Amino acid sequence: MTDRAIEVLIVEDDPRIAEINRRFTEKAEGFSVVGIARTGEEAVAWLEVMEPRLVLLDIYLPDMRGTELVRRIRGEGRDTDIIMITAAGETEIVQEAIRGGVIDFIVKPIQMERFLQTLESYRRRMERLKTSGTMTQQEIDRLWNRGMRSISPRPAAIREVPKGIDPLTLEKVKSVLRASPPPGMTAEETGKAIGASRSTARRYLEYLVSVDEAFADVSYGSVGRPERRYVLKSDGKSSPE
Template identity: 90%
Template sequence: MTDKPIEVLIVEDDPRIAEINRRFTEKEEGFSVVGIARTGEEAVTWLEVVEPRLVLLDIYLPDMRGTELVRRIRGEGKDTDIIMITAAGETEIVQEAIRGGVVDFIVKPIQMERFLKTLQNYRRRLERLKASGTMTQQEIDRLWNPGTADTASRWAGVREVPKGIDPLTLEKVVSVLRASPPPGMTAEETGQAIGASRSTARRYLEYLVSVGEAVADVSYGSVGRPERRYVLKSAGKGVPK
């Protein structure tokens, strides 16, 4: 446990959802909500005044997109982490958020179990950073995927992952799928989101299908060309800890 509560700023224009986020956050030990901002500009003011450690950020705000606020936070060099809460699964939004350093995604409708697990993982990440002087590769892997020594093996429920499947890349693919509601994402869209080729993304997606953790369906684009779309079997499902 950290020495003092992790201060959280909620940025959400819907009062009902903001209240749900506040209640969920305060259910988790070690977190304290210091404010709720309804707009991006209001969030900027809160960030200047209270300097929270964590921002729970909605993607659509009345005066700007959440990704614009992410850029402003990073541009000002603030020591603030961001978890994005969104109903959107567009590839470009997920990709932009990942590039901006968003540490996790929670997709609406919000599930309390997934919400609390996200906060728990984030808290453990801070604790490891505070405790570590120098870090081994295994410790960095665990920092990226909290509580996991062998991310892909434990997530997929197998003893060893196949050759060509990297645990960290697999987790990136899982995160992208988690942030994308049905009808899911194509291999090309997934590759763009994680910065990999279409063929690489397809290899990881098909691996998830083969171990029963994702499903693929065929849909037809605007020109009638069939394409496979992938989605996690259970919304909000992540790496077991």
């Protein structure tokens, strides 16, 4: 084990997810959370003060994308390691992050076992690098291949989105649904929440239904008109009978 705990900065704007990440991190041996940043600029301030060894970085922040923060960290010459938290299917973002030096990925929805496995793999790599004054080609290959296996998205988890579905907009729709109280949201309500038209929102909502990530139910509004309301399945809710 390392001489001291690996200090971790969590960068996540959703307080609930940030707290989950904090609890998961503190379950891992040899890690300590030194701070939680809600925005990219707040993360930059934390990095200047605390200089953590590791950053757990969400892709979507209120003031910038996570990949932009990666570029700023690297541009300032910091040797902080970055593990990015991303949604399945965001292939272009993953490629951009790898080019920026992100060392690993955790795919949403986050599972504690996979989360802890990622941190354990990172800790072991750090220990190996610390104890090895020199490394043979075989040792470097073994170390590198272990890292590449952990960052390679599982084929079953990657889903190519069809033409007309933008991954960033899709993530916004999912975030809005995730935060909505029962009984879900209509296309009109979703459109207003993401700054898009009702028809655009409906296209994304119906796509989520088609890939079995959401379900829709019909209810009746205040004037008796039927409304189609959408709920994410990933929130532990199941489709109504």
